[in-house]
Amino acid sequence: MKNLLRPETRRALPWEKVKQIWKDLHERPDLRKGLRPEIYDSWERSYHYNVQRGMRETTNLIPEREFAFAKENSKYLMETAVPVMERLSEFVRGTGFVVLLSDANCVSLKTIGDEASLEWSRRANVVERTVWREEKVGTNAGHLCMLLVKPISIYSYEHFCLFAILGAASFAPIVDKGRVIGSIGMVAPYERVSHHTLGMVVAAADHIQSILALNRVSKYHQVITDSMSDGVMVVDLDGTITYMNEKCSKILRVGSTDVIGANIHSIFGTKPENQFFVNTVTQGRTLIDDLLVLYHGKNQIRCHITCTPLHGTNPTDMGTVVIFRESERMNSIVGKWIGRSTKMTFDDIIGNNPKFQHCVNIAKTTCQSDSSILLLGESGTGKDVIAQAMHNESPRKNNPFLAINCAALPRELIASELFGYEEGAFTGAKKGGNVGKFELANQGTLFLDEIGDVPLDLQVALLRVLEEKSVIRMGGNKLVPVNVRIIAATNRNLEEEIARNRFRRDLYYRLGVIRLIIPPLRERADDIPLLVHHFLGLICKRFGKPLKKVSLQAMEALMNYEWPGNIRELQNVLESAIQLAPDDEIDYEFFKQNLGFETPLPVTAESNTSEDSSSEELRILRETLLRNRYNKSATAKELGVSRQCIYRRLQKYNLL
Ligand SMILES: Nc1ncnc2c1ncn2[C@@H]1O[C@H](COP(=O)(O)OP(=O)(O)OP(=O)(O)O)[C@@H](O)[C@H]1O
Secondary structure, three states, rough: HHHOOOHHHHHOHHEEEHHHHHHHHHHHHHHOOOOOOOOOHHHHHHHHOOOOOOOOOOOOOOOHHHHHHHHHHHHHHHHHHHHHHHHHHHOOOOOOEEEEEEEOOOOEEEOOOHHHHHHHHHHOOOOEEEOOHHHHOOOOOHHHHHHHHHEEEEOOHOOHHHHHHHHEEEEEEEEOOEEEEEEEEEEEEHHOOOOHHHHHHHHHHHHHHHHHHHHHHHHHHHHHHHHHHOEEEEEEOOEEEEEEEEHHHHHHOOOOHHHHHHHHHHOOOOOHHHHHHHHHOOOOOOOEEEEEEEOOEEEEEEEEEEEEEEEOOOOOHHHEEEEEEHHHHHHHHHHHHHHHHHOHHHHOOOOHHHHHHHHHHHHHHHHOOOOOOOEEOOOOOOOOHHHHHHHHHHHOOOOEEEEEEOOOOOHHHHHHHEEOOOOOOOOOHHHOOOOHHHHHHHHEEEEEOHHHHHHHHHHHHHHHHHHEEEEEEOOOOOOEOOOOEEEEEEEOOHHHHHHHHOHHHHHHHHOOOOEEEEOOOOHHHHHHHHHHHHHHHHHHHOOOOOOOOHHHHHHHHHHHHHOOOOHHHHHHHHHHHHHHHOOOOOOOEHHHHHOOOOOOHHHHHHHHHHHHHHHHHHHHHHHHHHHHOOOHHHHHHHHOHHHHHHHHHHOOOOOO
């Protein structure tokens, strides 16, 4: 008996014999020990489940609706597996085998075979819609391969139930993302058993698993490339475009389906301007974020391009992956991440002083133009703020605002910062080179602060860039067109610098197409109450402190001070006062004692205190002025007098 259980003896066994062996196995537990261990264990479980071994036909058919639901759930498995099953079935045509697919719940989803084998499988209950769970039909290869997560063949009498011993089956589990999602098998009359069947089934399962994994990766790949904000194109060595994502077709303004399979020349033609790019791609050269302007029909495509050669093991896989980054998008990223961000707008610029307002008005009206502008004024007067506000009000507002402080950079670095450099341009130059501020600021605004500190030799290079509207990186020879609005600023007296041959007159004129002279704070003392009020609010908020006030006397002192550091100094004084002053109202004494802030109070204000009526009038006037933040019209309105009357009183008390 033990010998009969050996695989090599099975083939020739007549039906009566296999049936007898099956019977003996059920009746004599000692004989069952001769079964393979995994089959033995399965039989033990089948007894435990109380499976009716004498079943002549299966009662395991599920209702149509449940079956439809199971098929819907395994739709993607069926879509992948059925073509593989069809192919397998073709190979074994005429040999009596049916190919079978079941889901993870052992529902038989699909059977494929030739007519004769399907006819047999119907008689043997190997049909769709049946459930082959061990709990229901005892030991069977479909369920056992999934339980063991390994391929297995089960021969006739090794099945637990009588109806199943007609056949021999080989099954392999289908595993996806580490989970068993079904099984594929081949079943035939037991006498057709072959040692090769299991190998075929394993190969089919492997193939299905690979397709599932590949489909998933290509889905991820598609979602990733389609959601990329950069264009991606793959070109093989003879210039055939083999892949293009949606973004790339948008950038190049071509239909991706039209160009895949076409040659790169069909897009970029033989235009000399495109030659460098086409040659780079077809010759498998490398580019890293190079700003190129390509021409396609009437369109000019301005992009940062990266070309990476593909080195496949197979020569047919060689080619180049090209990444297109739209320069406008790069610019807005640059604007967000590099240099200073432009937060200030004209609404943030405080000051009603007529001289200052005149400057602001010119700045506002010239925002729309591309002419260079030169901001002249002492340190801290608001040149940077005005430059930012101009950018934010201009058509370039969504592109970068880049600022470079020419005085803060070592002399030898200014050129590379401004114009960029190519790889190997000098010792210590970064691999792949570096993009300069001019290129980064493309379509935006470049704020050249402390322009008066630029060395003479660089002034020549700067002038050339401004005139030619293109830069050549240091160590390079390619002209890169740039469209940048220049706002330059200095606190030096440039006329004097020119007279001393330290600044080029031609650059001065070139930069100062529009020239703004921003008044120092001491010349706009009437703006001090407004500025004080504004900064007190901002600073208290920043430090989470309750809003503080400045006493009338302190305000007058602030208005009389010279402010060599201008608005920046005023901000600092107020910040210290907010941090240190014990009371909600910061008085003159505090400024004097804590900040060494020595400002004479207006003589008239003090001397008038002797005369009662005048001192009362002065007190009311000062308080109303303060309440109205030194706005004379509002003060006049509150006091019910004319503006002229207020001016007369201010003159009388020497407050003008
Ligand atoms: N009119 C204004 N309204 C509000 N804040 C201002 C105004 N002018 C200047 N400021 C503030 O004063 C400070 C100094 O201004 P800014 O840096 O623009 O001066 P600057 O002239 O560029 O100085 P520097 O020449 O030293 O670079 C900044 O914090 C700015 O926000």
